[in-house]
Amino acid sequence: MSKITIPIGPQHPSLKEPGCFTITLEGEKVVNAVVGVGYNHRGLEKACEARTYIQDLYIIERVCGICSHTHSTAFCQAVEELAGVEIPRRAAYIRVIMAELERMHSHLLWLGVAAHEIGFDTLFMYSWRDREKVLDILAELGGNRVNYGINTLGGVRRDLEPQMADEIRAMLDIVEEQNKYYIQLALSETTLAARLSGIGKLSHEDALRLGAVGPVSRASNVDTDIRVIDKYAAYDEVPVTAITDDHCDVFGRAVVRVLEIMESIKMIRWSLDNLPDGELTAKMPRRIPEGEVFSRTEAPRGEDTHYVRANGTDKPDRVRVRAASEANWHSVKHMLEGDYLADVPIIIAAIDPCYSCTDRSIVLRSAAGERVWDWAALRRYGIEHYKKQGFDASKIKIAERKIIR
């Protein structure tokens, strides 16, 4: 049979965001895969440079719709370290509780998406029904379903009232029971196992070589969890166990995620029982002293790193975000090759991709090597690029950019 090339994306029902996977098929077998991302560049990092730290907080929170808390935590940590401010313990604990609730809802979301990709809509509906319970609690704690906005520079904005703690405990009991059922189902349902095991293989060595992070690497038995190896917020006190699995395939990633929900439930219970009293925020200066900081957190999808460079004003000089999906793209190509076309959506979904989080940086490579371009040169390049595609952008007027230095 001759080879055919089919594009999965940028618009495709299995992808919730734009990304293009050019798959070369021999029959139903994938012989080559090209990962193409970059359809959703939003200029978030650049926007951060033009706004104050407190305004950036809300931009950073919107890097990702699902792991918004982990991004804002990483950013806050970086700015707090620059300013030399230690946040109150109670705030650190509330950050941990939010982070773990977020992990729960993100993993339940993943379970649903994965089930939908393999045509198991019943599991999809049930796991999203239970996710809704977590979201309700998050909305009550933070004030919104996904962009909780609970972090602020120097602490958290809202307190956790005792009656809310009871509501959280009640929710945890329900979700724990449901989740136990999903674990049992994942292990005993034949069609699930048939569709998930043995596909998207990523060996221990490959996971290390390709720099996979989060559940993808932990399912390949790489013991990386930022909560364990680089403790932040209150993770130095809250007992954390990194879940690892040696299946090295999509099934392993599913197992790691459902077990992590159980672990998160345990951690939230512990944090609620040992929540210290005290202030919610520490005093933060508006102008952040010069310096640069690299901060990282464990997002539900893996390691999330933020780099912030301050220049002594109330606006950052440079903000760089590397979301977890960005680290995992490299392993996707490797995982896709050799599997069936039917497995492509679930393999892509198995890294829990977040396309918009990733589409942020531009690296220009040419024969002359890598170059650093200024704003005007970048615009010239953009106009020429689109002219070739039959679209003249030179007539569009944009405001002259003020360089804040």
Next chain:
Amino acid sequence: MKRSPGRIAGFALKHLLKKPATIAYPAAKLEIEPHYRGKIQYNADDCIGCNLCVRDCPASAISIVNVGTKEEKKFECHLNLGHCIFCAQCVDSCRKGCLSFTPNIELADMSREALKVKL
């Protein structure tokens, strides 16, 4: 563990006659927590026109204007709901406590102009 297909059947059948988990919105009303960050509320009496909320707004959605004279100040708050991201940072920034949020989330309208509201 022993594997067999259709393990979820019992679980699904149990829910066949139970009340659906979904809500027929907008026919049925959504339950919104009182802590939900919806449209903000403005109390002009305490406002001193410091414009801290305007400075901190990440979306440039809010503006405070003096409609009175220089001596006899009277402030008005204008909010563009199309720009507002409902972060409620203005509520935190206000030193006088004249801004607060309400759980009102049903704010959609047919025209952009109607989204520019005076609070």
Next chain:
Amino acid sequence: MLLALFHILIFPGMLFLGAYALVFSFIDRKLYARLQNRRGPRWYQPLADFLKLLGKETIIPEHADKRVFVFLPVMALAAVTAAYLYIPIWSSTSLYPFEGDLIVLLYLLTLPTLCFFLAGWYSTSVYATIGAVRALTQLFSYEVPLFMALLAPALLADSWSLSGMTAYYSTHPLYLLINIPAFLVAVIACQGKLERVPFDLPEAETELAGGTFVEYSGRLYAIFRMAIDCELVVVASLISAVFLPFYPAGAWAGFGVYILKTLVILFILALLRSIMARVRIEQMVAFCWKYLTPLALIQIIANLLLKGVLA
């Protein structure tokens, strides 16, 4: 002549079949939703979908063969409607019974699948082509166990017509219990014929974006959807006629029992599609040949032996 036309166009032909197919599709969707703890559509949703599709623009791909492209949905619907005329509905005999109508029925029910294959093939889109190849691969896997499962009861009854089988089983109702394995095989295999989960590979929304029908739109797609909905009714009626041949006296009572029987079959089909994940094509083929076909074969051998014993 006029009566025949009435049978073909109004009852039990196109109009009744179409209406019942919409009701069937509604109940199917409602059950599917309720099994997932959702509300599900309102009663007029399938009709609204159908009418909406009729009103949409029909786009024919540039490289597609236009005549074949337009002809295929009509052909699929016609085959299904024709098949329905040979199924007994309110009495133990169908409108036009003859010896061997079971075989003709199965042949007519294979035509829609072939139409789906050709539709995908003539669409000249990569998604549609892969869907078409899958449809054909699947056809060779489920068709054999399905035919064997439906012919096993016929073997025991020693008649190749549905009326003959009904007559035989109404005198020996206990023999129906022997056919239970064949019933199970038929119900599972027809998930493949109807392209429903776990065997909805030709459509596979998340993989092929709609597969064979990806290039169909507007009126032509509405006809295809109608053909699929009608096929569900016809297959459910066929299974109920072969495995549950109970017909009380009187047309109205018979009709009521027919509705009840098909709804029971529909419930089983809806349950089956909601409790499993979609399998891969090679898993589907392996499953059909490894489990379904041997089971159907055992049923045939058992029925032959039993017939020998009885004779």
